[in-house]
Amino acid sequence: xxxxxxLFFVMLSAGNSDLQAQTLVLHHSDGTTxxxxxxxxxxxxxxxxxxxxxxxVLNMEYAKTDVLRFTYKGTGLGIATPRTxxxxxxxxxxxxxxxxxxxxxxxxxxxxxxRVPVRLTRQGTDAVLPLxxxxxxxxxxxxxxxxxxxxxP
Numbered sequence: 001x002x003x004x005x006x007l008f009f010v011m012l013s014a015g016n017s018d019l020q021a022q023t024l025v026l027h028h029s030d031g032t033t034x035x036x037x038x039x040x041x042x043x044x045x046x047x048x049x050x051x052x053x054x055x056x057v058l059n060m061e062y063a064k065t066d067v068l069r070f071t072y073k074g075t076g077l078g079i080a081t082p083r084t085x086x087x088x089x090x091x092x093x094x095x096x097x098x099x100x101x102x103x104x105x106x107x108x109x110x111x112x113x114x115r116v117p118v119r120l121t122r123q124g125t126d127a128v129l130p131l132x133x134x135x136x137x138x139x140x141x142x143x144x145x146x147x148x149x150x151x152x153p
Contacts, residue, residue, distance in 0.1 A: 022074040022113045026053070029066050035073075036060075038114055044070070088141075088150055093131050095150065100127040100143055109140040 024042050026034040036042045040055035051067045053060040088097045097120075100106060106127055108116040116134060120127040134152050141148050 022072050025071045025073055026051075026062070027068045027071065028062070029068055034060070038072075038074075041114075087148070095129045095131060095152075096123075097127045097129070097141060097143075099125055101125060104143050105145075107142045108134070109142060111138055111140065 022038045024036045024038060024044075026036070028034065036053060036055060040057045042053055042055040045052045045054070046064065049064050051062045051064055053062075087099055088095050090096075097106075100122075102122055106120055108118050108129070110116060116139065118129055118133045120129055122128075131152055136152050138149060138151050141150055
């Protein structure tokens, strides 16, 4: 039943290409696989003799002996060679990305392709990201499909 429910949600989201990024694949002992789209933010836990996969869409439970391994598949971000640094500056514990129009599609991703939920504020042709919204690390800024790398120290 859970697999049928999962397939229903996958079919619902199939028309939205923005949501079709990478997929976590569970390989089962009977030769079947279960795909979980990463945009649903799946979390895998091992409790006693069970594997629990919870996400923003549904929850799944399998016997540990049923899940052989995990892999990933799907398209990445479509980044051939990101620029080394985005056009940005640091000011008052925030990053200010320059030259971004209000009509531009802007998104922040982790290097593994998972979108980071952030709230950018606009100031003319700048987009401001408070550093308190993200942990330290390397990130990718996508503006209208063009991607640049930046770091949060």
